[in-house]
Amino acid sequence: MNIRTDLAVEAANMHKEVSGGIESILEEDNGIKIERIKITSEAAAEAVGKPIGNYITITVNDLSENNREEYEKACICVAKELKNILNIEESASVLAIGLGNGHITADSIGPESVKRLLVTRHIKEIMPEEIDESVRSVSALAPSVMAFTGIETSCIVKGVIEKTKPDLVIAIDALASRSMARLGKTIQIADTGINPGSGVGNNRKELSEKTLGVRVIAIGVPMVVDAVTVALDALDTTGATEEEKRVFFEAYKRMEPLGADMVVTPKDVDSLAKRSAMIIANGMNLALQSALGKEDIDRYTQI
Amino acid sequence: MNIRTDLAVEAANMHKEVSGGIESILEEDNGIKIERIKITSEAAAEAVGKPIGNYITITVNDLSENNREEYEKACICVAKELKNILNIEESASVLAIGLGNGHITADSIGPESVKRLLVTRHIKEIMPEEIDESVRSVSALAPSVMAFTGIETSCIVKGVIEKTKPDLVIAIDALASRSMARLGKTIQIADTGINPGSGVGNNRKELSEKTLGVRVIAIGVPMVVDAVTVALDALDTTGATEEEKRVFFEAYKRMEPLGADMVVTPKDVDSLAKRSAMIIANGMNLALQSALGKEDIDRYTQI
């Protein structure tokens, strides 16, 4: 059964039979849950469907009440984890890529995040004397989706990388989860780049060091769940056997009523998407610019 | 099992054991499917959980390709059915109420619809000589939701009705369906007003002739499905017994992971909501103003 998930922590949980090559640690930092998955062998990578690498999953606390304290804690936690995984010199330049379709709320995390970044590359290039040397060169791009550009997203990104030569790429994207409880509440940071096929299944090509020639850190937030997942969860609660679930899964996939729109999203997707983008953007700003602190949260936004 | 649905056609199908008091007709008009449900007895009304009255369900054809021909057909079909059920004098004034939270895409059908209405009441009141006598007086209100106003929606509506004395109210709202296939594709017109409790379960009070003192026609489009419904559909496909489903239903309701956000919506909710609002608004404009025709579709919009 090919349940769609872009979260390594879920994929690992779904393949507990894998005997080696996966390390898993659960931590708590200032009240925020952090799960670390390390995939270390090709065998494990193939079994769980995720490349070798590190995957950090941060679960933010409930932000539905606009709790500023929890919000700032989430920004700072993302900053800390990101800084750690980035592991770059102060002089290294970064290109942020906000993937996805900004006009579909559930797919807008990438474009909404890059709108809130502190972008500095042009100042460093054009008037370096105006800016402190310690400021990192950051550029940002929201390349939209192939259905609207007619161009593979990876092709646009490659064109821009060749012209601007960043030392590192951070790609931000909406993900698919197998759990409704994770939607808009989990942030995954990975050092493996973006590897579709394992995820929502759009045909944009891989964005990774292999394809782009620079290291690619991926940040993602699950915003959709496959409808079939919701159904399978239901079967689980009734104690259905694996065989029953398999029969169901195949029947379900043929089900007319659900048609092509089997991906579902929670009703409050609008606020979940906006909040997630704000946390990612602030986390990136704090991680990338050493001079910024807690008091600079929400300081950089295009509108 | 209390499956949430605001569609009478679904409620009737879920209660096929009801032996009388429900009339059901399936028609096709210019390629568009129309289901007419008439609930005629109190016993049937109680059994299916919908008040005595007429419910017309229009299923628009696939509009995903922005097919203008099908779009205009849908507008005209809504206009025809609405005009028929309105059954009012040319001189009767109408107040349109766009219910729901315009900031949550899945709940925005009401506010998005009233934005596109031809509103005339102020011209007829202030400079009647500027406007043909045959133009109907139409006013429109999007009262938002209690969480944002602090006021029961029905209370705002009553206040405005007392001041403006319309002859008829048309209330537009997003609905809950039990079928994902109907989301954004079905339009229900009813002469019973809005009766929450049967629907998504928000605590706004009834909007009906009984509570408002004027006849209330309701127009709605299903935009959400209860997650448990998706799960129960799954059980059905595996041939689960009623008892198994009941056990599951109760287990599911307790399920931690799904929490309070069990209502799901399709990923393309943004375009479904906009298109539905456009069809409703154009249908209303054509139904309410006898001088308008197909060439006036999309002519009235606030932006």
Add this chain to the structure above:
Amino acid sequence: MNIRTDLAVEAANMHKEVSGGIESILEEDNGIKIERIKITSEAAAEAVGKPIGNYITITVNDLSENNREEYEKACICVAKELKNILNIEESASVLAIGLGNGHITADSIGPESVKRLLVTRHIKEIMPEEIDESVRSVSALAPSVMAFTGIETSCIVKGVIEKTKPDLVIAIDALASRSMARLGKTIQIADTGINPGSGVGNNRKELSEKTLGVRVIAIGVPMVVDAVTVALDALDTTGATEEEKRVFFEAYKRMEPLGADMVVTPKDVDSLAKRSAMIIANGMNLALQSALGKEDIDRYTQI
């Protein structure tokens, strides 16, 4: 020459010939400029075109860099001045009215402000035990504009006031200024209600204690300047005589090219409108709820 301005401080400056009945004080509070105008006689009121009452004009410092410190200072300053002019018991209930057309950026301050208010009336009415007794009852309404509702705004407001009986109304609106430098940077608080005719000239009727039966505090931010004002400023710089300006004014008013759209707004109106609404909403929240402090800024927003 009837130069449009909704700011009492500008109107007073334009009528320096008025010999009495106007008191004017300039203060500074924590680096923020505050101008207080008090119109005390009917003669002065008629001369400057503003009713007898108090007008406080707060000029926020430059926020273009998203300076959080200045932003919080502005919120707190608005809260302090508003609290002072409100002068109400803790138990007094408040209805906030967000005037204007939320779909026109330059007119959206009112609706954008009420979206960010802490609304409590429904909780106090329906489940008073859930909420501390010291929480003030606040409700909020964005009645849109007559062109979209077909109903005089004052008529909607009266209907809602009769049903909900607030002790005080706060009305928020976009204003016209005679100075481009004030656009989006000045906040006027007045205890006179909203008195159109002196302002942008839309035909919504007065919202005041006289018309509504409850005290009305008005909060406004200038977002547009009459184009003719920009032109007259130009004449001033060239030392044109009053007679020359009068000739020009009449010629200009007849000028074909400018037509009906003579009202202009700055290019960055989108961010100015959003920021102003945020400052007003936070200022109101802090002024109305004694339990809130600086750490609650931005905590209440609908999206």
Add this chain to the structure above:
Amino acid sequence: MNIRTDLAVEAANMHKEVSGGIESILEEDNGIKIERIKITSEAAAEAVGKPIGNYITITVNDLSENNREEYEKACICVAKELKNILNIEESASVLAIGLGNGHITADSIGPESVKRLLVTRHIKEIMPEEIDESVRSVSALAPSVMAFTGIETSCIVKGVIEKTKPDLVIAIDALASRSMARLGKTIQIADTGINPGSGVGNNRKELSEKTLGVRVIAIGVPMVVDAVTVALDALDTTGATEEEKRVFFEAYKRMEPLGADMVVTPKDVDSLAKRSAMIIANGMNLALQSALGKEDIDRYTQI
């Protein structure tokens, strides 16, 4: 006096002293006014500040009433003029560039236009058998602005051109006009590419055949007027001499009150921008795809 205008027709009118090298024709097509300016000599180009080439200015009729007939006429007129100036083979591929900041209404014409294009390049590349051979390959990009990307727009465009090798570029942008009457009502099509410096003055570099290596057609709509222009118009109406205007111009430029935001836009900029983008996108779709006709207007849009 360096009055800002991006419209060649205005620049030519401001330099009537130029004795040769400018041809000017005024036509009417189906009730729509078309002005054709041809700059033929380097001397004239330098005098008026516009490169040698053809400039077509289409003035659409009043669309404020959402007049569908006039709207369709405008789309068809743009299509006809564009097709004529494009003068390309059916097999030639086109890349559309929507310049400007989509988050600032007055600057959003470019991004709003490309959102409504029929994009085909990916289908022709990936599954050519799915699509008629006569369909032209069209791709589209909204590269945002340097302040948000940190990258010169021309640099992003060059990167994408190198990867996708289009035969022609069409660049869409918001322009500055010297007349408020033209805002949102005039569409300029030019075969000279985009040449900033003559226009609003942002520091994005030229997009032209010289810089990009492919022919560049520019489409623009004036959305802003320099505030000083409004003032100078005023001086004109009072019969000020050239010397008086020069004195004023210099004084005005130093004027504190107007600061850096001297660019103004009409209050109804939201609807003007949307309508202009719709006309441009439909005009482009009809011009680029020979199989499309009037019935396909508004058929292609991302939402």
